[in-house]
Amino acid sequence: MKRKAKKTSKSSYFPCTLEQLEKDLKDGFFNSTPDFSKKTIEQNGQRIGVFFIHYMVEKDQIYKFVLDKIQSENIQWDTKLLDNEIPINNAKFRTECEEIGKDILRGSVCIYVEGDSDCITYGFPNILERTPSKAETESLVFGPKIAFTESLRSNMNIIHWRMDNSSLTSEKFIIGNEIPTEVRLVYLKDLANEENVNEMRKRLKNLETDDVLESSVLTQYIEDNSYSIFPQMYVTELPDRLCYELKEGKLSVLVDKSPSAVIAPINFFSFFESTEDLYTRWNMGSFIRLMRLVAMFLSVTLTPLYVAALTFHYEIVPTALLVSLGHSRSRVPFPPLLEALILEFLIELIREAGARLPTKVGQTMGIVGGIVIGQAIVQAGFTSNILIIIVALSALASFTVPSYLMGSAIRILRFPLIIMAGLWGFLGIFFSFSFLIIHVLKQKSLKRPYFAPIYPFRPKDLDNSIVRIPFLKSNYRAYSNMAKKTKRFNEPPNTKKKDIEE
Amino acid sequence: MKSLSVPKDNQIKAAYLIIAIHTVQVGVGIAGYPRLVFMDAKQDSWISIIITGLILSLVIACMVFILNTYKNQDLAGILCTAFGNIIGKFFSMIFVVYFLVLFLSVIINYVEFVQVFIFPKMASWFIGLLLLILVWYAVYGGIRVAVGASIVFFLSSIWMVGLLSKPISLIEVRNYLPIFSTPWKDVLKGVLISSYTFLGFELLWVIYPFIYDKKNVAKYSQFSILITVVMYLFITMVAIGYFSPKQLEQKVWPLLTMFKVISFPMFERFDILAVALWIIVILPNLILLAWMFSFTCKRAHGWKQKHCLVGLVIFSLGFIAIFDDRELINKFTDYTGQIGLVLGWAFPFILLPFAIKHRMKGKKKNAKN
Numbered sequence: 098m099k100r101k102a103k104k105t106s107k108s109s110y111f112p113c114t115l116e117q118l119e120k121d122l123k124d125g126f127f128n129s130t131p132d133f134s135k136k137t138i139e140q141n142g143q144r145i146g147v148f149f150i151h152y153m154v155e156k157d158q159i160y161k162f163v164l165d166k167i168q169s170e171n172i173q174w175d176t177k178l179l180d181n182e183i184p185i186n187n188a189k190f191r192t193e194c195e196e197i198g199k200d201i202l203r204g205s206v207c208i209y210v211e212g213d214s215d216c217i218t219y220g221f222p223n224i225l226e227r228t229p230s231k232a233e234t235e236s237l238v239f240g241p242k243i244a245f246t247e248s249l250r251s252n253m254n255i256i257h258w259r260m261d262n263s264s265l266t267s268e269k270f271i272i273g274n275e276i277p278t279e280v281r282l283v284y285l286k287d288l289a290n291e292e293n294v295n296e297m298r299k300r301l302k303n304l305e306t307d308d309v310l311e312s313s314v315l316t317q318y319i320e321d322n323s324y325s326i327f328p329q330m331y332v333t334e335l336p337d338r339l340c341y342e343l344k345e346g347k348l349s350v351l352v353d354k355s356p357s358a359v360i361a362p363i364n365f366f367s368f369f370e371s372t373e374d375l376y377t378r379w380n381m382g383s384f385i386r387l388m389r390l391v392a393m394f395l396s397v398t399l400t401p402l403y404v405a406a407l408t409f410h411y412e413i414v415p416t417a418l419l420v421s422l423g424h425s426r427s428r429v430p431f432p433p434l435l436e437a438l439i440l441e442f443l444i445e446l447i448r449e450a451g452a453r454l455p456t457k458v459g460q461t462m463g464i465v466g467g468i469v470i471g472q473a474i475v476q477a478g479f480t481s482n483i484l485i486i487i488v489a490l491s492a493l494a495s496f497t498v499p500s501y502l503m504g505s506a507i508r509i510l511r512f513p514l515i516i517m518a519g520l521w522g523f524l525g526i527f528f529s530f531s532f533l534i535i536h537v538l539k540q541k542s543l544k545r546p547y548f549a550p551i552y553p554f555r556p557k558d559l560d561n562s563i564v565r566i567p568f569l570k571s572n573y574r575a576y577s578n579m580a581k582k583t584k585r586f587n588e589p590p591n592t593k594k595k596d597i598e599e
Numbered sequence: 600m601k602s603l604s605v606p607k608d609n610q611i612k613a614a615y616l617i618i619a620i621h622t623v624q625v626g627v628g629i630a631g632y633p634r635l636v637f638m639d640a641k642q643d644s645w646i647s648i649i650i651t652g653l654i655l656s657l658v659i660a661c662m663v664f665i666l667n668t669y670k671n672q673d674l675a676g677i678l679c680t681a682f683g684n685i686i687g688k689f690f691s692m693i694f695v696v697y698f699l700v701l702f703l704s705v706i707i708n709y710v711e712f713v714q715v716f717i718f719p720k721m722a723s724w725f726i727g728l729l730l731l732i733l734v735w736y737a738v739y740g741g742i743r744v745a746v747g748a749s750i751v752f753f754l755s756s757i758w759m760v761g762l763l764s765k766p767i768s769l770i771e772v773r774n775y776l777p778i779f780s781t782p783w784k785d786v787l788k789g790v791l792i793s794s795y796t797f798l799g800f801e802l803l804w805v806i807y808p809f810i811y812d813k814k815n816v817a818k819y820s821q822f823s824i825l826i827t828v829v830m831y832l833f834i835t836m837v838a839i840g841y842f843s844p845k846q847l848e849q850k851v852w853p854l855l856t857m858f859k860v861i862s863f864p865m866f867e868r869f870d871i872l873a874v875a876l877w878i879i880v881i882l883p884n885l886i887l888l889a890w891m892f893s894f895t896c897k898r899a900h901g902w903k904q905k906h907c908l909v910g911l912v913i914f915s916l917g918f919i920a921i922f923d924d925r926e927l928i929n930k931f932t933d934y935t936g937q938i939g940l941v942l943g944w945a946f947p948f949i950l951l952p953f954a955i956k957h958r959m960k961g962k963k964k965n966a967k968n
Binding site: 409410412413414415416418521522523524526527528530531532534535536538539548551552553554 | 612614615713717718721726729732733736737740744747748750751752754755862864865866867868869871872875876878879882
């Protein structure tokens with residue numbers, strides 16, 4: 098604000114008449130918006146103008162604190178006096194028309210005493226936001242249900258109330274040259290690795306774009322490899338997930354107008370973790386985590402395996418199964434590759450249609466698509482029964498991944514794999530798998546290895562990523578997070594194991 | 600030649616050597632190895648393998664000694680320091696060619712597996728192309744990705760050893776007899792024939808400057824040799840017990856044949872899968888060899904590593920396309936083994952006197968200072 102005060106002397110715009118200011122604001126900024134409001138108060142031979150856009154501000158407060166104040170006191174006003182008398186903080190002294198226009202666009206009210214050399218603006222933004230509601234994309238059975246909203250203010254509020262820690266740091270960035278958006282880098286200063294923070298800060302600072310639409314768009318701007326199909330930062334709408342990761346020493350980025358937050362750096366296996374694994378008991382949590390990994394593997398392999406086996410390697414199918422397979426495939430006129438592609442495509446269609454349609458219709462579509470078409474397609478001899486089972490199983494398995502982006506990646510990956518299997522059998526499948534492994538090994542998240550607990554191999558980090566052990570035993574943070582303090586808490590005092598009867 | 604200073608981001612821990620050296624050793628050779636060693640050493644093959652292991656341990660010790668003497672140097676650097684720039688570069692070039700030969704021998708052998716077991720009519724160059732794409736993609740990521748690939752591929756293929764439990768249950772103890780009846784000469788022949796299968800430990804020459812904790816190199820590389828020897832011993836012993844002696848001599852790839860008896864409720868013939876899965880076993884081989892080739896090439900000539908890699912890929916592709924005859928492949932593999940005998944096994948001992956001299960010099964200098 099000091100700098101603004103200095104500028105006062107250099108003002109080229111003020112003093113001017115109220116009409117001039119109004120005209121300039123209207124023409125220069127609001128293209129004669131009909132919503133631009135102006136109130137002129139004439140008092141003691143002075144003319145005071147109040148400008149705002151009526152739906153962007155809290156009008157009641159303006160009437161109460163500004164207009165009422167000015168009208169009730171019979172004194173000679175000037176800008177300094179206004180600042181002293183009006184009981185609101187955040188006054189800004191503006192000397193340029195452009196600055197005033199920008200302030201008004203952000204929900205400020207501008208007060209100008211005619212003839213003065215500067216004018217004063219107050220922020221009264223009226224932001225409409227929904228109240229936090231239940232998580233939609235990452236729903237939990239167990240544990241906190243609250244999800245982020247589109248407002249940065251309430252998201253920060255949720256985080257601050259949840260993390261009662263003085264080292265919680267948040268840095269502000271404004272990104273976007275057409276539509277500037279506030280972006281916050283949030284981390285725990287005591288825990289987050291300095292290099293990570295610097296790297297993220299550098300990326301946010303250097304980012305040049307016209308508009309950050311959403312936090313998942315922001316990740317596409319700042320991620321390490323834009324050409325990979327795998328997401329390299331975790332986008333979550335769950336505050337509890339975010340706070341858990343912050344406490345593990347990771348960073349997070351929040352974007353205004355976006356209901357989700359970004360977590361980085363992240364490794365491949367984090368996408369298969371859910372906070373629910375933490376809320377359930379450790380053995381259940383471990384089981385479910387491992388099950389998700391197996392599900393991912395099955396989702397990617399089952400259909401290609403079917404295609405490869407039926408196209409090239411009949412001999413691997415056991416005799417008993419071969420009979421029923423042959424029976425159900427005897428009516429199918431297509432090669433297995435085409436058959437599998439048709440069915441996979443159908444499932445994707447049903448999923449996409451279900452997601453686009455309104456909820457009630459979507460459910461009906463699911464039933465129609467799933468049961469009716471499924472039944473009909475077999476009877477019509479389009480595909481075999483067994484393939485329907487396999488495709489349904491692998492589609493189901495792909496939805497167990499908590500992260501929507503990772504789930505989509507896996508579903509899409511199936512298609513090239515099926516084609517490879519149809520062209521070159523097992524060789525094609527293993528070629529694709531090797532390619533994927535090498536690809537994942539090459540990825541980095543915020544310059545940290547993506548395939549972390551496996552390579553670089555850290556056996557201790559297998560806890561917290563692939564499995565879970567009882568909380569009292571796991572008193573160290575994952576080493577690959579590079580947190581400043583790796584110890585979560587001191588070990589519980591060693592209780593000596595008793596003999597059977599003592 | 601300057602010594603290498605590797606940025607910390609590119610360094611790897613010595614512990615990874617356990618798996619990296621092991622995976623570069625185990626590859627196509629192991630599939631036919633039990634037969635080869637059995638043809639010479641008969642039921643006393645285990646003695647041959649253990650002797651090979653002991654010699655290898657000595658070779659590794661010698662290599663580590665030399666590498667520790669010339670701190671932060673790779674093979675090309677050491678050769679240039681020991682023999683002077685021109686002869687050193689010449690020798691490095693020989694090694695570059697040697698790595699290339701190893702690389703080619705692995706790739707053509709695998710192409711042959713695929714043709715014999717899965718796709719008899721698939722063109723050799725196409726199978727080669729699939730492999731070379733992967734190799735190119737992995738080596739492009741640098742040493743960290745190359746080592747990472749070897750670790751992940753190792754973890755995702757090592758379970759196949761467990762599948763041998765089925766052949767183990769069918770072992771005839773009689774097949775192991777008689778013991779100690781093979782003449783010493785034949786046992787030593789078995790050692791000689793083993794040399795090809797154990798090749799690949801030359802990785803140590805090139806990877807050494809990239810290792811973060813150099814004092815552990817000796818420990819971990821010896822450990823890795825131990826794993827390899829134990830694995831070869833295990834597989835050979837199972838093969839000898841499982842096949843009758845005459846049968847074993849006729850099976851070109853006893854290991855793959857042993858996989859034939861394995862079947863699961865959902866999977867009748869495992870050997871088909873095993874051969875396709877073998878791609879995971881040989882990829883670390885190819886990736887690390889291609890990395891060794893391109894890096895040594897870069898060090899010796901100052902060419903760009905990228906260009907060396909692309910050259911390797913194109914050359915190999917042409918080579919595979921021309922070279923698809925069983926007899927030729929066999930001969931090529933035999934010759935590779937013989938070259939390996941000199942460049943892999945004997946070379947460290949040739950270099951040893953130079954290293955000792957270098958070390959003495961260094962000590963004298965220290966004493967003077």
